[in-house]
Amino acid sequence: MPRKAKDEKDLIEKKESKKKTTSTSKEKKDTVKKVSTTKKKNTTAAKKTTSKKTTSTKTKSTTRKKNDKKLDIVEYYDLPYRYNETIVKVLAQTPNILFVYWDISDEDKKNYIEKYGEFFFNDTKPVLIVHNDTLNYSFEIDINDYANSWYIHINDSNCDYRVELGRRPINKYAQIDNYLYISSSNEMDTPNDHILFDTLDKIVYFKNVKTNVTLSKDISLSFLTKLGKIYNAKEFYRNIYKDENINFDKLNLKNMPSS
Numbered sequence: 001m002p003r004k005a006k007d008e009k010d011l012i013e014k015k016e017s018k019k020k021t022t023s024t025s026k027e028k029k030d031t032v033k034k035v036s037t038t039k040k041k042n043t044t045a046a047k048k049t050t051s052k053k054t055t056s057t058k059t060k061s062t063t064r065k066k067n068d069k070k071l072d073i074v075e076y077y078d079l080p081y082r083y084n085e086t087i088v089k090v091l092a093q094t095p096n097i098l099f100v101y102w103d104i105s106d107e108d109k110k111n112y113i114e115k116y117g118e119f120f121f122n123d124t125k126p127v128l129i130v131h132n133d134t135l136n137y138s139f140e141i142d143i144n145d146y147a148n149s150w151y152i153h154i155n156d157s158n159c160d161y162r163v164e165l166g167r168r169p170i171n172k173y174a175q176i177d178n179y180l181y182i183s184s185s186n187e188m189d190t191p192n193d194h195i196l197f198d199t200l201d202k203i204v205y206f207k208n209v210k211t212n213v214t215l216s217k218d219i220s221l222s223f224l225t226k227l228g229k230i231y232n233a234k235e236f237y238r239n240i241y242k243d244e245n246i247n248f249d250k251l252n253l254k255n256m257p258s259s
Contacts, residue, residue: 011236082148088185095157095193099130101149102165104182116175121145123174124167125181128152133187134159157193162186 087103112120128141128150135156143150154161163185169176207214 012050014069077250085184088163088183090161090163090185090188092188092190093151095191096154097150098130098152098154098188099160100116100152101184102161102183102185108182114241116180117173119173120175123169123171124169124176124180127166127168127179129164129166130154131162131164132159134164157190159190161188161190 082103084105085103086105086108088100091099093099100232101120109121117123126143126145129138130141130152132154139152141152152163165182165184167176167180167182168178203216203218205214205216
């Protein structure tokens with residue numbers, strides 16, 4: 001082969017090899033770029049996922065804190081043991097039980113000590129006097145200075161009662177004669193302890209709250225039927241109030257039939 005032709009062939013081969021090398025380097029660069037881009041994307045996604053997890057964790061912790069927070073009591077009041085005033089009050093708990101509470105103010109206590117001596121409260125005892133104004137009788141109950149309330153059992157219901165607080169001497173050193181009045185209560189009309197048959201109506205009315213329809217029922221027949229099975233009105237009472245000691249002289253039985 002002539003020398004000139006050979007040189008031309010070598011030149012062509014060199015150019016082709018350069019082209020191959022260039023293309024190979026380009027492919028390598030593109031591959032590196034793709035890998036780096038993929039890594040960047042994966043890193044960004046991981047960062048986003050981590051941030052989302054962190055945000056959700058923060059939200060959960062905030063919610064827990066809110067739920068764990070105790071409710072604050074806005075207002076709280078203690079009922080006072082005493083109101084520091086001289087007073088006696090009576091309430092009807094049942095037809096046969098009265099509840100009484102009382103107090104003597106500090107100023108009145110000081111006045112009693114100044115008037116009757118330093119040991120006035122040691123030389124006297126407190127008493128409650130129960131007055132039945134309806135039947136016009138009274139009875140007395142011994143109490144003590146450590147109590148400020150009392151339950152009183154009464155025999156007569158449907159009566160007007162009032163309770164008086166006073167003191168009596170317990171030794172010869174007390175500077176009062178027989179009794180010292182302190183204070184008196186309100187009047188209390190105690191409820192009845194039996195059914196008033198003479199005031200019962202023969203008709204009982206029932207109202208349906210949903211439909212507003214009122215119905216009437218005659219109870220006189222069923223009442224008399226049950227009553228006929230008993231010997232008389234007193235026996236009827238005894239069957240109803242088996243555990244009560246009933247005073248039949250006080251009951252109004254004018255409308256009660258008997259056999």
